[in-house]
């Protein structure tokens with residue numbers, strides 16, 4: 094019999110750790126505070142249609158690509174229905190009034206950008222070579238620890254996106270076009286590392302897909318496999334305390350008075366929450382607590398969920414990033430008067446009979462300070478003023494889009510909204526930030542959270558320990574699980590799914 098492991102949180106991080114360890118024969122229980130599992134993979138249904146909350150598209154998911162291999166290793170790939178985005182324009186970046194289509198694949202994108210910016214052609218090629226090299230340098234990309242290029246990875250974790258782009262590119266418009274997908278990592282000028290940009294650009298450039306049945310299809314599959322391997326998932330279990338003796342963590346307590354003994358504990362929630370539950374122990378140093386509590390969190394978002402009138406909106410196989418004010422880097426510097434300075438617009442589901450969209454979402458940055466006055470309230474009971482605040486922001490977004498795309502307002506049957514407070518309350522993420530702890534090159538090693546803690550049987554996982562997003566979180570889970578299974582063994586198991594026949 095394996096060890097008794099308690100995993101806190103049933104988002105992608107918790108479910109992945111749970112599944113890998115239950116399959117290894119451990120006795121795993123996942124504790125989830127909500128009545129619905131899945132964290133950011135959750136969907137919600139209104140007026141008979143489904144909306145995704147925090148996983149709208151994924152990359153590198155063709156069978157022989159990295160995420161495809163990893164999802165097959167997790168035994169969930171075959172039951173996921175994936176819909177490819179447009180290979181000629183998986184992303185469309187609109188700066189001012191000019192539209193730039195991002196085609197799939199390094200060569201196609203380099204060619205397309207070079208046609209529009211011929212004087213920069215060789216610089217574009219050099220920049221994309223660097224992106225590829227940095228992405229490929231990581232152990233996970235190569236599925237090999239020995240082979241990884243630690244020097245290259247470390248260097249570009251310490252240089253900002255804008256400083257590296259400045260070294261390669263001179264055209265100011267092209268510099269802005271290149272960071273058009275900034276909301277995918279909530280990038281901040283002079284802070285967000287180039288390595289983050291390289292990983293995400295490479296990830297989606299290889300292939301891009303939506304979940305045909307919504308992102309909850311992934312959590313449902315992970316749960317199905319996890320329980321098949323004997324794992325237990327308990328919902329409505331809000332963790333409030335972890336007790337320790339003089340050397341180890343011993344029990345996890347939930348708000349309903351239950352107490353769970355554990356040989357090992359893996360917390361996938363925000364690290365600041367985890368150390369709060371460890372308030373009684375001296376096993377964590379005050380300096381560690383102070384550092385974790387002082388880490389910056391990523392920006393939050395206002396989400397406008399749209400249900401379209403049937404048959405009115407052609408289904409869009411692209412994600413559209415619009416910057417009416419012209420500069421992606423400036424979007425977080427909005428004022429109450431000029432919000433929003435940019436937004437990301439995506440469709441979710443398709444009416445197959447008419448090839449029209451049934452639902453979509455528009456995301457735009459929102460600082461937590463804007464909703465802080467309601468932080469003491471509960472979801473659905475935040476009061477009239479909060480509802481007014483949301484309505485005003487929704488109307489403002491719709492007005493802006495209507496101005497740019499006349500007729501847009503008429504296509505909307507209903508809309509629903511969420512703010513950073515919604516994410517804070519549904520996922521426990523500090524300050525409602527989209528992607529947990531923000532990466533900042535200026536903090537160096539002090540800005541990073543490792544999966545191991547000073548408590549020998551307490552580990553961390555989830556988006557805060559490696560990176561956010563589907564691949565970042567799964568890689569983080571693999572790193573955490575390497576405490577139980579040698580990482581080389583995991584890499585070998587993943588590599589075994591590579592099919593040479595598909596490569597021909």
Ligand SMILES: Cc1cc2nc3c(=O)[nH]c(=O)nc-3n(C[C@H](O)[C@H](O)[C@H](O)COP(=O)(O)OP(=O)(O)OC[C@H]3O[C@@H](n4cnc5c(N)ncnc54)[C@H](O)[C@@H]3O)c2cc1C
Pocket residue numbers: 101102103104105106107124125126127130131132133134146147148149150151330331332333361362366394456516519520521522526527528554555556557560561562563564566
């Ligand atoms: C708006 C938005 C859009 C996004 N779009 C994409 C995308 O298109 N593609 C992509 O790859 N990534 C996307 N992401 C990022 C991605 O969703 C996350 O990085 C990832 O899902 C995080 O997984 P996690 O397990 O670390 O955390 P979470 O999903 O937040 O899970 C944490 C879980 O812990 C639970 N929990 C918290 N506190 C407690 C407690 N006290 N007791 C018990 N349980 C607790 C929560 O309820 C939650 O279920 C998006 C994120 C957001 C917010």
